[in-house]
Amino acid sequence: MSEPLSSVTITRIVTEEYGRCVATLTRVLGDIDLAEDAVQDALTVALTRWPADGVPPNPGGWIVTTARRRALDRLRRDAVGRDKEARAFREEQPQDEPDEAEEGGPVHDDRLRMIFTCCHPALALPARVALTLRLLGGLETPEIARAFLVPEATMAQRIVRAKNKIRAARIPYRVPHDADLPDRVPGVLAVVYLVFTEGHATATRDDLAAEAIRLGRLLAELMPDEPEVLGLLALMLLTEARRPARTAADGSRVLLADQDRARWDAELVAEGLALVRRCLRRDAPGPYQLQAAINAVHASAPDTAATDWAQIVALHDQLLALAPSPTVALNRAVALAETEGPAAALIIVEELAERLDRYHLLHAVRADLLGRLGRDDEARDALDAALARTDDPDDRALLTARRRRG
Amino acid sequence: MAHYLLSVVTPTEGEPPSEDEMNVIMGNVAKLQSDMQEAGVWVFSGGLEAPDTATVLRRSGDDVLVTDGPFVELKEYVGGLTIIDAPDLDAALHWGRRSTEAIGLAIEVRPFHWAP
Known part of the structure; x- marks a missing residue:
């Protein structure tokens, strides 16, 4: 039942499960702050229990159950919380299953609801980026502030204001209907790509690029039928694959034409190329897919001279x-x-x-x-x-x- | 359901619409209002007189001061407003979009903190 427990193990579990747990509890409790507090409480309990009892077989489920109990305890002590308490009780059965009837559509992962809420067009782009990294990536506010070279207080205020607007203006916690997806998906992808380019612009912020790829993989898993979602992931993977060759021994930057292509990450290239082929079969090109395809042409060439430049010109035309x-x-x-x-x-x-x-x-x-x-x-x-x-x-x-x- | 204020952001400067244009706008607004009523979201709508018709009352000790004119001079003012009762921001933004299409001016959508 248990695996050897170290602080590394707990940190890994927290990073993997944080977004999922906060997303589920936000649906159950109807409030992001309550959900975050409850998950924090549950993690505190985990840190005292797990070293003795071992990590439970389903740590995410354990965190959600514990967090919900903690939240109910909290709400019982709080008269203002009566309405939310009733809602949380109502939703206790069935266990954690999203309410299909309410959506009038397929069952969605709560994280997909969270992504569309965090990336709602009524929120400014910097707020969307900060919320997505905080609530889905599980990054701490100081980490996000450092990554975007913004004072911590400014970033904290940005996140508080955005969460307040979600609550006050009632930004809905749901996946848009299919008809609205073409309007809403690009806004989500722009957030993820912005995180990626920030991470890619500077070698010291590669953790942001990794986070963007993690979010990109999540989106591809949650929306496998959106070709632009796959295109964005492919673009990020093929760009990231070149990272080892982008820096010379002395730390200076190496341009694409001068890179030692043997140093490109073959696994990332292969994954990116496979995604580009999947996109091509869909035949519904979009900006991210085309940029991924351009990078795929580079990735398929042994050197600059052997690159299919005519193909690259044609893709740029498109x-x-x-x-x-x-x-x-x-x-x-x-x-x-x-x-x-x-x-x-x-x-x-x-x-x-x-x-x-x-x-x-x-x-x-x-x-x-x-x-x-x-x-x-x-x-x-x-x-x-x-x-x-x-x-x-x-x-x-x-x-x-x-x-x-x- | 929650109440939202849809304000018509009207520029102080610039040419006002001609009579013909105004007739088209009023027709659009009437149609929009009946659509809102049909959808069960409409609470109130109205167009406001210009800001220079305003009077400001301000408490000063035990007294109340009366001043002629708007509270502050701005580049834009609220030229009209609609109050709707909608399930969430997406629904409110839908009616906001319809309003800006009907009137041709920017619409600010703002949630009420409380309403009866």
């Missing part, structure tokens, strides 16, 4: 048609330089120059194309322009090195 953006157009130009040559690509980059003037990569790409055309003086000026537009130490190191070589 992406531009679905979600036009100047940065996508810039990436397309980079691929086009490989199929049509630097002169053709430069024409496109010059057209984007005004709109993307403040974006250092526009100038970096321009410098590369000018260099390949033998226009070295202009290339050097473009590198200077790029350097003037970024404070990121990794970006600056790369650009400075190129400037020296140039």
Whole structure:
């Protein structure tokens, strides 16, 4: 019945079960704060009991049952809680089964309800991100604050305000109807992808990227029929697979073209490619699926020269048609330089120059194309322009090195 | 069910709608109100006079001061309002969306803390 107990074991269980337990108790108790307090109480009990009695066979179920009892004790002492107490009693039978009739749809995992509540469009994006990490990821407020470089008090206030709005404005705790999913799913995916890109931008915050992938896997498990959900997971896995090759021995960043592809994580690549193939069979392309497909083409090539650049240009064309953006157009130009040559690509980059003037990569790409055309003086000026537009130490190191070589 | 206030966010500056445009808006609003009534969510609606018709009363010791004009001058004011009784925010936002489509101005949806 028991497994050897260490603080590591308990921490792992808490991380795995926290989101699920808070989500279930939120449905039962009808209030997020009550649910969080109850789960905290139950974890305190677990920490005193488990070392002696061993970890129960179903730790999640144990936490939920204990937390519900604790919450009822608490509510009995609280006259204001009468209504909620009645509700919690009502729901005690049957055990933890979501109420199908109320939804008028399939039985849903409580965590899916929680995701749609945390990512409700009536909440600002930073609030959605903070709530999702707190309530589904089980991250502590100080951890979230550190990850987003925000003072702890600011982050705490953001979370309190968001939870207060959910309660006061009655943001519903349910999975939207199928007809509303196309409107609501992108908002959820944007939150997860934002967490991922934050984690990916800086090597020291890789825990955020891992958390985003964990959330992405959860979404893929809960909504296996949404191709964009699979597309996002594939995109994150294929990007994450390159992490070991993104940093040189001296800690500096290595660009895709110069990466040692033997250092890519083969397991993540394989999982990402399998997901992209699943998406292709669905034939309902969306922005995340197309970005994943672009990364899949890179992941399938042994090196830059052997990359199927025509395919990458075609995927960018599709992406531009679905979600036009100047940065996508810039990436397309980079691929086009490989199929049509630097002169053709430069024409496109010059057209984007005004709109993307403040974006250092526009100038970096321009410098590369000018260099390949033998226009070295202009290339050097473009590198200077790029350097003037970024404070990121990794970006600056790369650009400075190129400037020296140039 | 919970009460929500749907306020019409009206800009102080800018051209007011022409008579024809106003007729279209009033037609839309009448239709919307009957839809709300049919759905059983409608409590009250009304359009407000301009802020410069307002009078502010303020307690000052044992006395009450009367001042002419709005409480504060703003770039936007509440030009009209609807109160609905809806099951949750998603339902309230549905009627808010319908309202902004009917009137062409921004709608603020805000929950009541309490209501009779």
